[in-house]
Amino acid sequence: MAQTEENPEFFPSIADIVDKTNAGDEEDISARPMEEIESLCMQCGEQGVTRMMLTSIPFFREVIVMSFRCEHCGHSNNEIQSAGKIRPEGAMYTVKILNRSDLDRQLIRSESCTINIPEFQLVLPPSRGQLTTVEGLLRDIVADLNVQQPLRRIQDENAYAKIQEIIDGLKEIIADDEEEDEEGKDKLEKRDLLKEDPVARAITITLDDPSGNSFLEFVDSMSDLKWNMRTYERSLEQNRQLGLAPPAEDKEENAVDETEQQPGGLDEEVFEFPGICSRCSRPLVTRMKKVSIPYFKDTLIMSTNCDDCGYRDNEIKSGAAISELGKKITLKVEDRDDLSRDILKSDTSGLSIPEIDLVLHPGTLGGRFTTLEGILDQVYEELTEKVFNTGDSGVADVDDRAAFQEFLRKLKQVKNAEIPFTLILDDPLANSYVQNLYAPDPDPNMEVVAYERTWQQNEDLGLNDMNVESYSGDDTTDGDVKTQSS
Numbered sequence: 001m002a003q004t005e006e007n008p009e010f011f012p013s014i015a016d017i018v019d020k021t022n023a024g025d026e027e028d029i030s031a032r033p034m035e036e037i038e039s040l041c042m043q044c045g046e047q048g049v050t051r052m053m054l055t056s057i058p059f060f061r062e063v064i065v066m067s068f069r070c071e072h073c074g075h076s077n078n079e080i081q082s083a084g085k086i087r088p089e090g091a092m093y094t095v096k097i098l099n100r101s102d103l104d105r106q107l108i109r110s111e112s113c114t115i116n117i118p119e120f121q122l123v124l125p126p127s128r129g130q131l132t133t134v135e136g137l138l139r140d141i142v143a144d145l146n147v148q149q150p151l152r153r154i155q156d157e158n159a160y161a162k163i164q165e166i167i168d169g170l171k172e173i174i175a176d177d178e179e180e181d182e183e184g185k186d187k188l189e190k191r192d193l194l195k196e197d198p199v200a201r202a203i204t205i206t207l208d209d210p211s212g213n214s215f216l217e218f219v220d221s222m223s224d225l226k227w228n229m230r231t232y233e234r235s236l237e238q239n240r241q242l243g244l245a246p247p248a249e250d251k252e253e254n255a256v257d258e259t260e261q262q263p264g265g266l267d268e269e270v271f272e273f274p275g276i277c278s279r280c281s282r283p284l285v286t287r288m289k290k291v292s293i294p295y296f297k298d299t300l301i302m303s304t305n306c307d308d309c310g311y312r313d314n315e316i317k318s319g320a321a322i323s324e325l326g327k328k329i330t331l332k333v334e335d336r337d338d339l340s341r342d343i344l345k346s347d348t349s350g351l352s353i354p355e356i357d358l359v360l361h362p363g364t365l366g367g368r369f370t371t372l373e374g375i376l377d378q379v380y381e382e383l384t385e386k387v388f389n390t391g392d393s394g395v396a397d398v399d400d401r402a403a404f405q406e407f408l409r410k411l412k413q414v415k416n417a418e419i420p421f422t423l424i425l426d427d428p429l430a431n432s433y434v435q436n437l438y439a440p441d442p443d444p445n446m447e448v449v450a451y452e453r454t455w456q457q458n459e460d461l462g463l464n465d466m467n468v469e470s471y472s473g474d475d476t477t478d479g480d481v482k483t484q485s486s
Contacts, residue, residue, distance in 0.1 A: 097204070108131055118310075273288065297417075
């Protein structure tokens with residue numbers, strides 16, 4: 001927002017624009033809130049008018065709002081573009097639409113933003129910039145899907161039925177009744193008075209923008225339990241799509257086996273394994289790569305991505321021998337800089353935050369290699385799904401539900417580093433890791449303790465019954481050992 005603070009006259013807020021317009025003379029050009037430019041209409045070829053307004057949106061940034069209208073054919077169009085810099089990180093916004101008031105949330109979609117509604121398995125690819133509300137977005141989706149429905153009904157009845165199911169579901173959410181009667185106006189007024197009524201079907205809307213120039217409005221404050229935002233580092237492909245990296249060169253001519261030239265050898269190779277998607281039962285590919293983490297050990301990262309239904313999953317496993325000792329890592333988190341630490345949580349590690357009574361048992365979330373902010377986001381999203389997607393189970397659960405929402409509020413403060421907290425990773429196999437910002441020197445905010453596993457921990461891990469003796473030895477006195485050695 002530095003540009004707004006330095007030059008507020010270029011990007012005033014909408015309230016300031018309204019005050020200036022009301023106080024100014026209609027004939028005074030400087031009092032006009034918009035610039036008008038004649039533009040060619042692409043529908044009829046006549047001259048239309050494009051109006052542009054420079055403004056700033058609170059808690060977001062400077063934008064340029066553009067609107068085009070042709071008086072000859074009636075064609076109109078509107079678009080929004082960011083007037084600020086591309087952010088160093090991408091942004092992902094998630095909001096739960098539970099009540100009719102949630103449909104009024106403001107939504108800004110940049111030309112690089114992808115919108116996902118998982119309940120309908122609906123993904124909207126990047127398109128033109130748009131300033132609207134959640135209800136406006138859903139109405140646009142319904143209108144766009146309806147355009148080709150008569151043709152689909154003739155050519156592909158199966159596709160017609162699936163798309164019609166999405167259209168009907170979205171109409172239920174926005175309460176778009178096609179029946180017109182005399183009481184229609186009264187019904188609309190009644191809906192306006194019942195903003196806290198639940199929608200017919202709860203949905204989740206996710207905005208994924210690599211440029212970070214999209215926005216989804218929160219209510220009251222960023223502690224809104226239905227709203228979540230997280231940032232992430234862009235991939236090389238995303239930087240190329242934004243024009244921040246040069247395009248990929250054709251490497252077929254130089255396709256010398258790079259794995260032989262590089263010291264890492266197989267460490268640089270990505271292995272692919274065919275499989276079946278657990279969600280849609282269609283073929284997919286699981287990729288695996290060996291990664292060496294500095295000051296830790298070799299690990300295996302596995303990623304699964306289904307191109308048909310969008311299912312994604314990733315997991316991490318240790319690529320080294322079983323450690324003789326367990327490891328307990330205690331990190332004191334004091335500010336947002338600590339949230340950027342890399343963290344590897346294995347599937348045998350437990351995670352706890354005593355300040356908010358959060359305890360994740362081993363196996364929860366599986367193996368994850370991300371940042372501290374990323375893993376707290378995953379915990380928050382999993383728990384939010386649980387509390388918002390469970391139906392009303394009676395008055396007896398009202399107190400428990402309120403307590404759980406209070407816990408989510410504290411968890412959101414923790415994941416935003418609004419309060420200091422302690423993160424504890426307890427891994428009996430010592431396969432977990434938290435980045436040391438002072439490596440190779442000790443980190444003053446982190447304590448690492450090695451300990452001997454108990455008999456019960458070895459039993460749970462299946463180590464008590466594991467026989468590793470004479471596997472490579474020359475002792476042939478025992479027939480069983482001889483069979484194993486051969």
